[in-house]
Amino acid sequence: MYVVLLGPPGAGKGTQAQRIAAATRLLHISTGDMFRENVKNGTNLGKLAETHMSKGELVPDEVTIRMLLERIGRPDAAAGAMFDGFPRNVVQAAALDAALASRGAKIDRALMIAVRDEELVARLGGRWICRNCGQLYHERNDPPKKPGLCDKCGGELYQRDDDRPAVVAARLEKQKPPAALVEHYRTLGVLKEIDGERSLDAVTADLLEAIR
Ligand code: AMP
Numbered sequence: 001m002y003v004v005l006l007g008p009p010g011a012g013k014g015t016q017a018q019r020i021a022a023a024t025r026l027l028h029i030s031t032g033d034m035f036r037e038n039v040k041n042g043t044n045l046g047k048l049a050e051t052h053m054s055k056g057e058l059v060p061d062e063v064t065i066r067m068l069l070e071r072i073g074r075p076d077a078a079a080g081a082m083f084d085g086f087p088r089n090v091v092q093a094a095a096l097d098a099a100l101a102s103r104g105a106k107i108d109r110a111l112m113i114a115v116r117d118e119e120l121v122a123r124l125g126g127r128w129i130c131r132n133c134g135q136l137y138h139e140r141n142d143p144p145k146k147p148g149l150c151d152k153c154g155g156e157l158y159q160r161d162d163d164r165p166a167v168v169a170a171r172l173e174k175q176k177p178p179a180a181l182v183e184h185y186r187t188l189g190v191l192k193e194i195d196g197e198r199s200l201d202a203v204t205a206d207l208l209e210a211i212r
Contacts, residue, residue, distance in 0.1 A: 007113035017084040056171040110185035113196035128157040
């Protein structure tokens with residue numbers, strides 16, 4: 001089964017993807033995580049990606065698609081995967097469709113986590129990530145027990161450059177799923193919209209129901 005998770009930045013895609021991966025054991029593929037890993041390791045791909053990420057812009061399609069196709073070509077993705085942060089536009093969606101079709105597979109579900117703009121702005125400023133284990137927190141919705149420290153591993157929490165206020169507004173405008181992308185999956189008959197303005201648990205439950 002191949003699932004695409006769609007939603008604007010701040011809709012809770014990353015958190016929900018982690019929960020769904022844990023509950024279903026679907027392989028979680030996040031292009032954002034892959035880029036951040038490359039940035040951390042100082043690879044050429046990371047250096048290139050960082051010039052775009054730091055400005056709240058998308059990394060060019062050619063680079064992103066090449067990285068994603070390489071990832072889904074590995075054996076652990078043969079049985080299925082959940083895509084988080086990919087595709088961001090119709091060009092990327094078509095590349096993914098073609099790659100899956102070439103092995104007799106397709107996107108089975110596109111799950112859109114819907115959240116209004118006003119709510120997104122309130123949410124986006126408050127996101128923190130553990131530098132050590134990657135666990136996500138939110139100042140308002142899901143705070144760590146001790147400020148600045150990870151509940152799970154005690155690691156230091158940090159704020160992504162692209163979660164800083166100056167970059168947030170630009171990201172929202174540039175990184176909402178374009179209407180054409182949502183239409184792409186609606187036309188394929190696999191789109192399901194989920195109200196993302198509820199508790200984490202309620203949203204997870206709906207996502208799991210849509211997958212199972
Ligand atoms: P995310 O963690 O999905 O919010 O991604 C963080 C950043 O990585 C984005 O702001 C983009 O700069 C880049 N990125 C992640 N996925 C993609 C993608 N599918 N296409 C282009 N850029 C991406």
